[in-house]
Amino acid sequence: MPLYSIPRRPFRPQTSEPSTPINWRRGMFRIWLLVSAAWVMSWSILLIMDGLQGLLHRADTLSIPVLLFGPPVALLLFGAACAWAFRGFKVVERTADNDR
Numbered sequence: 001m002p003l004y005s006i007p008r009r010p011f012r013p014q015t016s017e018p019s020t021p022i023n024w025r026r027g028m029f030r031i032w033l034l035v036s037a038a039w040v041m042s043w044s045i046l047l048i049m050d051g052l053q054g055l056l057h058r059a060d061t062l063s064i065p066v067l068l069f070g071p072p073v074a075l076l077l078f079g080a081a082c083a084w085a086f087r088g089f090k091v092v093e094r095t096a097d098n099d100r
Contacts, residue, residue: 036072043068
């Protein structure tokens, strides 16, 4: 096979073993935790720098909790709503016990 051509077979060998199942719920929750922590840390650093420069005023301190924790909570609620919506597409199999 030439060096820069498209391979004619898959890179990994075909095996009879099933692929590893993925826990989407736990993985998405961990991604949310990482994104939320990055959000809070980035705004905290910016607010600390503004505080050191004397740019923060007394009225600004009331909006800080909303700025830090509002978007991560909104993202969590949006993810929960998306999970609820996608669960609605799941087909429910009826058994003989449920038909009565």
